[in-house]
Amino acid sequence: MRDSFVVYSLSRAHASFRVICTSRPLTFDWRTKQGAAGFPSGLSLRVEDSLREAINHDESLTSNAESIQSGEDGFASAIGSPSGSNYNTPMSFMTHLESAIDGTKLPADQVQTMHNDRPLWVRYDLEAVRKAVKPADFAARPPTLWRYRELLPIRGEDSIVTLGEGVTPILPVSNLGAELGLEDLWIKDESQLPTSSFKSRGMALAVSMARQFGLKRLVTPTAGNAGGALAAYGARAGMEVYIFMPADTPTSIQRECVQAGAKVYLVDGLIGDCGRIAREGIEPMGWFDMATLKEPYRIEGKKTMGLELAEQLGWELPDVILYPTGGGTGLIGMWKAFGELRELGWLQSETLPRMIAVQSDGCAPIVRAFEAGQRFAEPWPDPVTTAWGVRVPSAIGDFMMLDALRESNGDAVAVPEDAIAPMMMQASALEGIPFCPEAAACIVAAKTMAKDGRIEPHQRTVIFNTCSAMKYQDGAAMDLPTLAGDAPVDYTRL
Numbered sequence: 001m002r003d004s005f006v007v008y009s010l011s012r013a014h015a016s017f018r019v020i021c022t023s024r025p026l027t028f029d030w031r032t033k034q035g036a037a038g039f040p041s042g043l044s045l046r047v048e049d050s051l052r053e054a055i056n057h058d059e060s061l062t063s064n065a066e067s068i069q070s071g072e073d074g075f076a077s078a079i080g081s082p083s084g085s086n087y088n089t090p091m092s093f094m095t096h097l098e099s100a101i102d103g104t105k106l107p108a109d110q111v112q113t114m115h116n117d118r119p120l121w122v123r124y125d126l127e128a129v130r131k132a133v134k135p136a137d138f139a140a141r142p143p144t145l146w147r148y149r150e151l152l153p154i155r156g157e158d159s160i161v162t163l164g165e166g167v168t169p170i171l172p173v174s175n176l177g178a179e180l181g182l183e184d185l186w187i188k189d190e191s192q193l194p195t196s197s198f199k200s201r202g203m204a205l206a207v208s209m210a211r212q213f214g215l216k217r218l219v220t221p222t223a224g225n226a227g228g229a230l231a232a233y234g235a236r237a238g239m240e241v242y243i244f245m246p247a248d249t250p251t252s253i254q255r256e257c258v259q260a261g262a263k264v265y266l267v268d269g270l271i272g273d274c275g276r277i278a279r280e281g282i283e284p285m286g287w288f289d290m291a292t293l294k295e296p297y298r299i300e301g302k303k304t305m306g307l308e309l310a311e312q313l314g315w316e317l318p319d320v321i322l323y324p325t326g327g328g329t330g331l332i333g334m335w336k337a338f339g340e341l342r343e344l345g346w347l348q349s350e351t352l353p354r355m356i357a358v359q360s361d362g363c364a365p366i367v368r369a370f371e372a373g374q375r376f377a378e379p380w381p382d383p384v385t386t387a388w389g390v391r392v393p394s395a396i397g398d399f400m401m402l403d404a405l406r407e408s409n410g411d412a413v414a415v416p417e418d419a420i421a422p423m424m425m426q427a428s429a430l431e432g433i434p435f436c437p438e439a440a441a442c443i444v445a446a447k448t449m450a451k452d453g454r455i456e457p458h459q460r461t462v463i464f465n466t467c468s469a470m471k472y473q474d475g476a477a478m479d480l481p482t483l484a485g486d487a488p489v490d491y492t493r494l
């Protein structure tokens with residue numbers, strides 16, 4: 001019998017591994033006698049040979065080793081690690097960074113922020129990626145965003161800061177679809193990530209890169225969820241985190257950040273004011289600014305939404321994607337993912353999805369610029385919305401969002417603010433998914449677009465539930481009927 005093993009690297013430095021037999025119930029930890037010197041990365045064969053030798057000679061193995069010996073006829077199967085590393089290829093195929101505004105090339109592997117006050121793209125050697133990995137390979141790796149490591153910027157396993165970012169479900173929603181008049185409607189439920197929001201993807205990457213560069217003090221302004229994610233990943237990495245958020249940010253998020261050990265300050269103002277305070281503190285405080293698009297790697301984390309969606313749908317992309325749009329990393333990251341997948345030749349579908357940016361009519365700078373045919377958006381003067389994540393009156397990545405919308409033949413929709421809360425309740429009751437207000441705005445937009453024919457009933461449509469409704473619970477009691485604990489109940493009146 002030929003056994004299969006997955007070998008997880010516990011510590012590359014000490015050449016210690018966790019070996020899991022996938023064909024029989026058997027797991028053990030193993031450290032090589034020769035230490036790291038015997039393990040130049042990049043050679044899975046060495047791992048296999050050494051493993052075979054260790055099993056034959058190393059008395060430190062558990063008694064389970066006996067059963068391995070009896071099945072020793074070849075160990076050459078899956079060799080992996082938490083990120084899916086198989087030592088056959090480098091972690092990342094990143095080549096350089098590139099200014100999104102004027103194409104200037106900048107070196108990778110150095111701390112970078114922006115160029116001419118505008119964001120940077122991370123670029124990869126896609127030709128080499130195509131040779132090194134095939135779409136089917138991803139399925140054999142652990143189900144986390146790190147499975148796409150060739151298309152991510154992390155150079156080494158040791159830099160990864162993870163809270164176990166699992167693949168989020170893509171759920172068909174026929175009850176909601178019937179309500180909207182859409183026959184092929186799906187929800188990508190990002191509420192199931194660590195910190196209950198898609199912001200974990202971006203911060204997992206950005207904090208891991210901060211670790212790679214040895215950065216220790218991080219700061220961010222936040223509309224809410226990005227702060228929660230930075231607090232969590234920063235804590236995990238043992239870094240100091242400072243967060244500035246508008247004073248009316250839901251108290252649940254304030255608490256989330258404090259609980260994760262961040263230094264949290266409320267600002268009597270808007271996110272732009274928070275951004276100014278963070279920016280002006282960089283020099284005196286020695287902070288690194290993790291604000292949306294001010295460092296290059298949060299986009300790469302968000303990109304995994306697009307990679308994951310493609311993989312889950314058999315590399316066939318949907319017709320339409322509706323995305324709640326604030327600072328824009330989600331929309332921009334996903335569109336970047338689709339571009340890379342197309343260049344890699346991995347997509348089954350000939351066309352890319354139409355990207356629909358959704359905002360509230362209480363704060364819709366991107367919609368206004370899209371409709372006016374502008375590439376840069378004027379700041380929205382007086383933003384008012386309870387879809388906190390899209391309360392972003394001005395974004396430095398405005399042109400990147402607007403380019404993505406136009407390249408995709410997409411659209412930008414502002415929904416009535418007062419339609420968001422009722423849709424949150426209605427949609428959650430129809431499907432049991434804890435829709436956040438930002439996703440509810442997308443559902444309102446989908447309904448409008450289905451009605452006026454901009455989305456046809458048969459078109460495959462995906463809406464992102466970017467966080468859990470539970471993130472915005474302020475702890476106030478609900479006005480629910482209350483029963484006496486010791487009195488009979490009149491069930492006919494319930």
Ligand SMILES: Cc1ncc(COP(=O)(O)O)c(C=O)c1O
Nearest residue numbers: 225326327328329330389438466
């Ligand atoms: C729940 C939620 N949805 C959407 C957004 C908008 O995200 P992006 O910055 O990617 O446009 C945010 C941002 O804070 C958010 O928290």
